[in-house]
Amino acid sequence: MPSPDESAAETMESSRIAVMECEKEISSIKNSLRALNLGASADNGDALNSLKVSVHKVKFNGDNETACTFKVHLSSPIEELEIGKMYDPLDPESQGGFALFQSVETSNALLTMEVYSGGEKIGVSAAHDLLPLVEDMKVVSGGDGKSLMVDFAIVAEDEEHVGDVDATESSEVKEVAEESAAADVAKEPVVAADDDVTGEDEPGVENVEARETEKSEEEEDGNNDDKFADAKEEPDDVTEEAKPAQDEGAKESKIQVPVCTLSVHLEYTPSLNDKRDALYDQLNEVSKRKAEAIESLRKSASALNRAKMEDDDKKSPAVKAGFLNKSKPASAKAPPPFWKRWYDKTIGPKSMLWVIAPVAKNYVIFFGMSAFFHYKGELSALPPPV
Numbered sequence: 001m002p003s004p005d006e007s008a009a010e011t012m013e014s015s016r017i018a019v020m021e022c023e024k025e026i027s028s029i030k031n032s033l034r035a036l037n038l039g040a041s042a043d044n045g046d047a048l049n050s051l052k053v054s055v056h057k058v059k060f061n062g063d064n065e066t067a068c069t070f071k072v073h074l075s076s077p078i079e080e081l082e083i084g085k086m087y088d089p090l091d092p093e094s095q096g097g098f099a100l101f102q103s104v105e106t107s108n109a110l111l112t113m114e115v116y117s118g119g120e121k122i123g124v125s126a127a128h129d130l131l132p133l134v135e136d137m138k139v140v141s142g143g144d145g146k147s148l149m150v151d152f153a154i155v156a157e158d159e160e161h162v163g164d165v166d167a168t169e170s171s172e173v174k175e176v177a178e179e180s181a182a183a184d185v186a187k188e189p190v191v192a193a194d195d196d197v198t199g200e201d202e203p204g205v206e207n208v209e210a211r212e213t214e215k216s217e218e219e220e221d222g223n224n225d226d227k228f229a230d231a232k233e234e235p236d237d238v239t240e241e242a243k244p245a246q247d248e249g250a251k252e253s254k255i256q257v258p259v260c261t262l263s264v265h266l267e268y269t270p271s272l273n274d275k276r277d278a279l280y281d282q283l284n285e286v287s288k289r290k291a292e293a294i295e296s297l298r299k300s301a302s303a304l305n306r307a308k309m310e311d312d313d314k315k316s317p318a319v320k321a322g323f324l325n326k327s328k329p330a331s332a333k334a335p336p337p338f339w340k341r342w343y344d345k346t347i348g349p350k351s352m353l354w355v356i357a358p359v360a361k362n363y364v365i366f367f368g369m370s371a372f373f374h375y376k377g378e379l380s381a382l383p384p385p386v
Contacts, residue, residue: 008307012304019293022286026283029279036276049102050268051269052100054083054267055265058262067117068116070113076108077104110127113125122154126155146267146270147268151261153258
């Protein structure tokens with residue numbers, strides 16, 4: 001198990017490496033932003049984003065494979081373009097092989113595909129939201145665009161290609177309805193007849209009372225028989241009521257079978273503003289990671305310092321041994337002799353004479369020459385010309 005010092009040192013080293021990596025990322029992002037701002041211009045075609053749509057493969061659910069054309073509908077901006085043929089890998093920029101949309105609002109745009117064969121409409125796909133598709137796209141190698149392959153299921157709009165539910169499934173639905181109705185009837189309380197109705201008559205007054213009770217019980221028994229008959233007839237009524245409902249549900253339950261499946265290639269090229277926004281978002285994210293790494297580095301450094309201080313306190317005693325003993329300081333030395341001290345003060349290299357002489361020399365020369373020219377200046381005069 002590593003000690004606190006080792007764990008703090010490892011954390012500090014990892015935080016330091018993370019800070020350096022964040023610095024490199026921030027530097028690269030800033031360089032990209034600088035290059036993007038230098039290359040930005042209003043006349044540049046990259047000022048608008050674009051979406052390129054091409055059909056790479058058509059898979060039919062049968063043997064009725066025919067030549068097809070496609071129409072691509074975009075909701076924002078509202079635009080419709082036609083693709084006349086399949087994507088040709090040998091000539092990817094061929095005319096009619098793709099549909100190109102510009103200035104696309106990816107936040108609320110919907111993409112829909114329609115398939116035509118011989119001028120007749122085969123089917124249409126469901127509307128696909130572009131925002132999650134653009135977010136899931138991967139950057140194209142060697143460029144700034146993003147690409148993604150999406151499968152579009154084409155469903156026929158007419159009733160010819162709509163399959164009804166199988167007869168076996170409808171019969172199973174009816175059987176389930178009958179079983180559920182029978183289960184509901186079985187849960188209802190059953191009224192049972194009293195066993196005393198078949199009892200023997202007693203003589204005397206008790207016999208009369210018994211006859212009266214017998215009549216009342218017979219009436220109750222008749223009512224119970226009616227209840228039993230109603231209870232037996234209820235399942236038929238319930239099933240009869242359930243059958244029309246299930247028949248209606250079976251009529252309404254229809255399965256839409258896809259006519260074909262399109263493998264559509266979407267290539268999105270962001271605009272300059274989109275690139276700039278993406279770089280700024282990335283810069284903010286890296287800056288947050290850098291701040292977190294710096295905070296972790298600070299905490300690990302403080303923890304390491306505290307651990308070192310604790311170790312120093314444990315190792316070094318508060319009071320040194322022998323502090324009460326008087327000892328002569330080791331730095332004390334005997335003073336130099338008298339002649340040495342006299343030499344250092346008068347004519348030695350550190351004496352006052354050698355310190356003042358270089359400075360006083362200039363003053364002595366200046367004032368001496370001034371006095372000489374003042375009193376004996378004629379000596380320096382030139383003789384008169386002959």
